[in-house]
Amino acid sequence: MKQLQREDIHSLAKHSQLSGEQVEQALQQHVYQDKKSWADFLRISLLVLGIGFLTSGLVFFFAYNWADLPKFGKLAIVQGLLLLVSLLAIYPKFSTLTRQLLLSSAAVLVGLLFAVFGQIYQTGADAYDFFLAWTLFIVLWTVISDFPPLWLFFIGLLNITFYLYVDQVARHWEETLVFSILFVLNLLPLVFAELWNIQRRKQVIPQYFINMMALAALTFATIGNLHYILTGHTEAPLLPGISLAVYALGIGFGLRTKSIFYLASISLSIIIITTGLIVENIQSEFGILLASIFVLLSISAVIYYILQLLKHPGYETRK
Amino acid sequence: MKLENKVTTLLSGWNAAEEIPGLDNEGLALDLQEQAKQKSLPIKILSIFGGLISSASFVGFLFMVGFFENRSLYLPYSALFLGLAILISLKFKHILLDTICVSCLCVSYILLLFSFEEMRLSGLWSSLLIFILSTLILWIMRNNILTFILTLIICVSFFFFWKELGDFTLAQFFPPLLGILLCGAYLQEGKIIAWRNHWSNRYHAIRSALSFSYLGGLLYFTTTEQAEFMHPLNWVVSLLYMGLIGFVLARVLQILKLENKTLVIAIYLLTFASLAPTIFYPAIAGSLFLILLSFMVNYRTGFVLGLASLIYAVSRFYYDLDYSLLTKSIMLMASGGLFLILYFINRQKAPAHEKN
Known part of the structure; x- marks a missing residue:
């Protein structure tokens, strides 16, 4: 018997004459927390609060x-x-x-x-x-x-260590180089985590860890590339190339594992970087207008593509 | 055939002894097909981000071409963009156009604020007008993402209206009143969904927006400029939150089916006793209320927001306390010790299968 999700119950209520009490009962039975969940919640909360406060x-x-x-x-x-x-x-x-x-x-x-x-x-x-x-x-x-x-x-801690090293010792390092290294620093655990899950054939390393590492890596890559675009010179000329290669691999991996998260987040990063490229290269009102239209159209295109993918079985957002 | 399978699988989870009255299989099948699109968080984030970046760029473009030099055009153009957003969302119910709608709405409100500035309207009147306008649009709009943004705008404008009306003393009652609304929204989910109208269709969007607004209101008063210890009647706000926690606790105890009245009273006393020292810092009780409420209805977003808020509120509480570090450390260690004692008591009383 399938355990009903919240969305399933909402759909059933929408396309039937179920009363409010019946819907409420279904939510209590299938969605809301039960006695065991509350017991676990209490136990974990007391432990975390106790150790944290101490x-x-x-x-x-x-x-x-x-x-x-x-x-x-x-x-x-x-x-x-x-x-x-x-x-x-x-x-x-x-x-x-x-x-x-x-x-x-x-x-x-x-x-x-x-x-x-x-x-x-x-x-x-x-x-x-x-x-x-x-x-x-x-x-x-x-x-x-x-x-x-x-x-x-x-x-x-690793990121803080590196940042402070740059701030206190390697002050001559240019920002693009710094963000490139931060990008790689956060990319490596992500790649390792995904490979480990593949090797073990199950979700051993939780998705929230993978998502956070992906977001951190993408953030640093985006900022690094934007800085390169805006300053025009860099000690890390390989960053755009490496970013492109990693993004291509990420999109390919997202398509292979039927995960929308990588497709959406990498696309957003590419759109932001390209917008920066447009604004920097067309330094006029027309450039700003073009950037605005580009963002609108590209986001719509990405959403359209994701919607097409969601029609195929197996595609769902990684939780 | 595939749609039929989806419906069959879903219905297998329903209580077989209970018939579903008036079931529309076709409508249900189509809805299930749309579900993946509707619950896709990346799509929603992309739409909102895209709309914000695009509208910011467009406003920048307008600024560069000297549009803002002709101040009399602010209001007509604001109305134009607003009309465009409403028209697109009502006429073309497609998720692809959400980004354009968000963009138009953002540009509209930015121009509206500029026009109010031009008319030298006070903060009181500006916030009231934005509140009324947004509420009217919310009645008309059917788009989920715009509903989310409009609900946020309604809450923020109402808060600032209240703040302008009666300074911070009055304004600090806004978050707990929003908490009461939130309580109703969370706990009456079944009844709201059973209305089967446009409000129930947009339930998720409204609930998310109310949760974010509640969190924003809660944390607003923890910032340095509005440090909570400085407000008169903040203890009343704390009592309101504790009342809400008490209400949620009553529901939780019903779920736990605790019959031992002594234990029930002990739970209430312990809860309020541990919150008592924070009575002049309502954000802690407010965050705890959100955590308990969200956990009860298994609403992950609210739970994460509440947790982040609690961590921040507790950190600010100890930071703002005007005691020596030694006193603070003793308070923290005593609290930690108490929680660990309760943990071990709970473990002793728990059945064997719950201990791991």
Whole structure:
């Protein structure tokens, strides 16, 4: 028996004489959360809130207590906490989710430890050194955690590390080059995730992780290409070529896996870049008007193409 | 044949003991075919983005050709673009033309705002006129994306009208009143859908827009300029949100079928006790209300919005608190400890199959 979706019930109600109570009952039965879902929700919420508030409290405690604590005391407390949380993360009687959250908490505490160390010894290191060390020291945990939110946190740290490196050390690097590297940095986990899912023949790595990485990569590619167009020169002349190749592969992959997400998001990026090209090359009122008309027509064309694809079986938006 | 299969598959999920009165198989089959297009989020995002970029470029073009020098033309052209948007959406019911409709609507409203500026209309009158106009158009329009945008405009204009009327003290009651509306929209879904009119056809769009507007109103008062601690009567706003949470909790407890009255009272007391310290910061209770309501009806967008709002609101709460870092850290750790204790109590009481 098919479990009815919300849209199915709405369609049934629209094309029948079902009463409001009957529709409500159907929604209660098939769509709304049941007792088990609420129990899971309560359990996970309490766990996440508990660990989240405790970790934040610890961070605030160390932010306050600097001057009064001896150096040894500061380091001992943080390292002790890190050790405790790490050990709890491998305690077998906890559920998998609990252990993953504890490991994530430990990953945050690694950053706290380095912050404490840097504050005490005033090493004079740049901020990017701090983030680089933090990133490197949680690589192993990230790999073994099998926990996508921690992967996202790790990739976020990677991006911050790179950005700070450019800001503090490689100041002479030009923006297009920076965005090119950020594009590749976020593209690699995406490619890996898709290949891993293909290799395992099922959705092992969740779609929200893949979608977020795709959006991040596309954003950096779009900004990098726009910057190249607007400045006219770059230290990364390969960016347009690489973007084009990756976009072509992305569209091909989207068609092969019958996913609308890649088709829509890559198309939007191409439209934005082309609009920038038009505005930059036709620097007049006509250029702006042409850009406006181009956006209108190209978006309509993309939507038309997607609608045609949706007529074929198997095409649906990846969730 | 394929359409018939879709209908058969769908009907197999319906309770076999209950007949569906007045079922129109053909209409249902066509609707199922359209479903994939209607629920495609990328198409909606493309339409809105495309409309916004296109209208911004077009307005830029008008600016460059000196259109805005002739200020008397603002209102007629605004009416022209508005008429175009209404005509296209009523005459050609095709998803392809949504981008053009959005574009025309955006250009129309931009020109309208310029005309109000030219007429030196006050913020009060501008927001009231936009509210009335948008409400009228919403009655006429049948397009989902335009419904979404118009509902947002209605909520924003009404909020600014209220703000102009009675300063922030009065305006901060707008989000909880919107919350009451949201409660009705979420919980009366079945009845609204059974109306089988143009409102039920646009239910999703209106609900999404109300959720975004509620979130916007909630977070508006957490920005530095409008920091929540500064407003008189903000505790009343918090009480309103807590009342809404209490109402949702009552529905949740019905679902859980809890008969132990002591446990029920304990749940209410714990909930309100944990929210009590945030009484002068309504955004936290407001966010929690959205999370509970959205989770109850399995509305993912609302749930994600509520969650993001809660994280932000809690962060701002602790940031704005005028206590030392030590006091804040103790408050956070105590809260964390309490939640973990409740977690372990819940685990003890849970049946074995729920523990993992």
